[in-house]
Amino acid sequence: MSRLEIVRGIGSRGDTRTRVRTVSALATARVMARTTGAFYVMGGVLGLLLTAIAPGTEGNRALVGCAAGVAVLLGVSLLIWGPRLPHSVHHGYVALATVLVTIAVHWFPNTVGAIGLSAFYAFIACDAAIFFAWQWVAAHVTFAVLLCLWVVPSRELPWWSGVISAGVAVGVGIVVGILTRMASDADIDMLTGLLNRRGFDRALSNAIAHAARTGQGLALVLVDLDRFQKINDHLGHRAGDAVLQRVGDTWSKVLAPDQQLARYGGDAFALLLPNTTEQAAILLTEQLRAAVTTGCSAGVTSWQPGESGSLLVSRADVGLYRAKQAGRNRTVLESSRQLPLAVELREAIDKGALDVHYQPIVSLSEDGAGQAVGVEALLRWSSSAQPDVTTEGLIRVAEEYDLIADLDELVLRRACADAARLQETFAQLDLTLNVNVSGLELAESDYADRVSGILNDTGWPADQLVLEVTESELAAESQTAIGNLSTLRERGVRIAIDDFGTGYSSLSRLATIPSDILKVDQSFVAAIRSDSPAPPLLGVIAALSRSLDLQVIAEGVETEYQAAVLTELGFALAQGYHYSDSHPVADLINDLNDQRGLVGAGVPEREFSSNGWIPMDASPELGAFGE
Numbered sequence: 174m175s176r177l178e179i180v181r182g183i184g185s186r187g188d189t190r191t192r193v194r195t196v197s198a199l200a201t202a203r204v205m206a207r208t209t210g211a212f213y214v215m216g217g218v219l220g221l222l223l224t225a226i227a228p229g230t231e232g233n234r235a236l237v238g239c240a241a242g243v244a245v246l247l248g249v250s251l252l253i254w255g256p257r258l259p260h261s262v263h264h265g266y267v268a269l270a271t272v273l274v275t276i277a278v279h280w281f282p283n284t285v286g287a288i289g290l291s292a293f294y295a296f297i298a299c300d301a302a303i304f305f306a307w308q309w310v311a312a313h314v315t316f317a318v319l320l321c322l323w324v325v326p327s328r329e330l331p332w333w334s335g336v337i338s339a340g341v342a343v344g345v346g347i348v349v350g351i352l353t354r355m356a357s358d359a360d361i362d363m364l365t366g367l368l369n370r371r372g373f374d375r376a377l378s379n380a381i382a383h384a385a386r387t388g389q390g391l392a393l394v395l396v397d398l399d400r401f402q403k404i405n406d407h408l409g410h411r412a413g414d415a416v417l418q419r420v421g422d423t424w425s426k427v428l429a430p431d432q433q434l435a436r437y438g439g440d441a442f443a444l445l446l447p448n449t450t451e452q453a454a455i456l457l458t459e460q461l462r463a464a465v466t467t468g469c470s471a472g473v474t475s476w477q478p479g480e481s482g483s484l485l486v487s488r489a490d491v492g493l494y495r496a497k498q499a500g501r502n503r504t505v506l507e508s509s510r511q512l513p514l515a516v517e518l519r520e521a522i523d524k525g526a527l528d529v530h531y532q533p534i535v536s537l538s539e540d541g542a543g544q545a546v547g548v549e550a551l552l553r554w555s556s557s558a559q560p561d562v563t564t565e566g567l568i569r570v571a572e573e574y575d576l577i578a579d580l581d582e583l584v585l586r587r588a589c590a591d592a593a594r595l596q597e598t599f600a601q602l603d604l605t606l607n608v609n610v611s612g613l614e615l616a617e618s619d620y621a622d623r624v625s626g627i628l629n630d631t632g633w634p635a636d637q638l639v640l641e642v643t644e645s646e647l648a649a650e651s652q653t654a655i656g657n658l659s660t661l662r663e664r665g666v667r668i669a670i671d672d673f674g675t676g677y678s679s680l681s682r683l684a685t686i687p688s689d690i691l692k693v694d695q696s697f698v699a700a701i702r703s704d705s706p707a708p709p710l711l712g713v714i715a716a717l718s719r720s721l722d723l724q725v726i727a728e729g730v731e732t733e734y735q736a737a738v739l740t741e742l743g744f745a746l747a748q749g750y751h752y753s754d755s756h757p758v759a760d761l762i763n764d765l766n767d768q769r770g771l772v773g774a775g776v777p778e779r780e781f782s783s784n785g786w787i788p789m790d791a792s793p794e795l796g797a798f799g800e
């Protein structure tokens with residue numbers, strides 16, 4: 174089956190044009206130029222030889238010799254400049270070949286040789302069938318057939334003698350066209366003639382199966398051209414394509430036949446090295462980088478028994494990423510011995526294997542002191558590679574390796590679903606759900622819509638969601654981030670500024686960041702000690718938030734004394750180990766079920782963990798969760 178492709182190319186003045194064509198994957202500029210050039214040179218040399226040695230006095234020997242000489246020159250020009258010529262020029266070469274063959278057949282010194290030369294029409298059909306779309310194949314073959322049907326009888330042969338050569342040309346065109354389209358089957362990159370991503374993935378699974386069978390090593394390298402986008406932007410896509418072709422050509426020459434190079438996408442190349450150690454792969458990669466003038470960064474890794482191809486590629490990708498982060502133009506080994514945190518985290522996100530725990534936010538006001546009014550969702554996940562990594566450390570890795578959007582989406586979705594379940598089961602709760610969001614995500618234009626989509630899917634009401642943005646991370650000057658926050662607020666979501674007081678320009682930023690709540694950083698609360706006066710800034714923040722009509726939450730409350738001071742200063746809400754640590758949703762449910770029993774039994778006020786969830790005057794007739 175032929176493929177329908179939209180090929181983006183650049184016109185002669187740099188304009189982008191789009192053409193739709195049905196061609197075989199061999200129709201790259203390089204393969205086309207080389208094949209047609211070789212046809213020309215071979216036909217020309219044969220023509221020259223025959224003209225020199227063939228007996229006979231008919232026709233015009235000099236003219237045939239000239240035609241053959243022109244063919245050789247055209248062939249050489251194609252071999253030299255062909256890869257850089259626009260696709261349309263190749264049509265001219267093929268049509269010209271038809272004319273030259275016709276000249277040779279018409280004026281060859283003897284009739285038998287002339288009939289032999291008419292076999293070249295089949296070559297022309299073959300060339301067109303490999304490189305052009307079907308409608309062009311038809312045009313070129315028709316042109317050749319018409320000239321053939323005219324020129325063969327012009328040698329004073331019966332009219333039907335031309336039909337044989339014409340018939341062969343048509344047959345060859347059709348068969349070769351069908352076979353090349355079937356054989357190429359999309360595994361080849363059209364530009365460089367290397368394997369494309371699909372071809373590489375196929376080669377990778379074969380190589381892994383072979384390595385698993387034989388126990389031989391297998392290394393994988395991902396290479397990315399540094400600042401390739403600049404070449405495209407400043408010199409045009411044609412120049413970018415030429416760089417990719419040159420790099421592919423140069424590296425192909427350095428590699429052994431069993432080492433497979435692929436264009437993995439854009440300006441990224443992938444290299445599969447069977448029976449190669451990590452150290453040997455690094456040496457070879459350095460050799461490849463030295464062979465081209467374009468700077469490039471590379472990630473090297475090796476396969477471990479039992480690993481999937483995608484894991485191997487992700488690990489090489491982490492190496493490549495680190496090479497770029499470290500300043501580009503270098504090779505970084507991402508050793509397979511330790512599963513890097515980012516790869517492990519990526520897998521966990523893909524599998525949804527992360528936990529979300531909830532820490533209560535409680536009221537400090539007199540009438541409902543100690544009463545939970547909301548929960549903050551906090552990511553929990555332990556890595557086997559780095560078991561002691563903190564949640565903050567994980568978030569940093571996720572931000573560094575571009576995993577944060579997926580991770581936060583997972584946490585938000587899980588948290589909304591858990592909260593919706595809690596609320597449905599214990600209708601009196603009326604909880605607010607606080608979820609942390611990275612400043613990086615907010616800069617993505619579709620962020621507000623993604624949040625709304627999750628709220629829709631999970632049924633959690635927008636006005637019971639608070640998104641906590643860490644003040645220092647938020648690019649207040651980013652219009653997209655500010656726009657997202659404003660849109661979300663218009664839709665009912667509230668915004669909290671997390672760790673307030675830790676950034677540089679806290680107060681000036683309050684004016685630019687659309688917000689409803691301040692979460693005062695725990696370092697201020699930790700400074701409240703019975704042996705020293707309360708930090709004056711806390712009182713200022715409380716007064717400021719009142720005048721700006723912002724709610725204020727104190728984080729990290731660990732003692733009764735801190736809670737009392739904060740209440741005195743006018744803080745309405747607090748969060749911290751003094752009330753509760755964070756827990757899985759199942760524990761909250763158990764807590765609530767226990768509390769339902771206690772409230773139902775008329776047990777008087779207790780510590781938060783047993784009764785803090787439900788107002789003391791609430792009906793004991795709670796939902797039937799777990800029953």
Ligand code: C2E
Nearest residue numbers: 551552564565568584609610611729730731748749750751
């Ligand atoms: P945060 O949003 O300020 O969360 C409060 C942190 O303080 C949590 O740490 C919590 O366990 C801890 N904490 C709570 N009460 C106390 C206390 O009384 N004393 C002390 N010393 N600490 C207390 P955790 O869970 O390690 O989270 C650290 C930070 O990681 C969070 O700070 C938040 O910025 C970020 N984070 C957590 N989960 C997510 C998430 O899903 N997405 C994003 N983007 N960031 C998250």
Ligand code: MG
Nearest residue numbers: 549609641671
């Ligand atoms: Mg927070």
Ligand code: MG
Nearest residue numbers: 671672692728
């Ligand atoms: Mg905080």
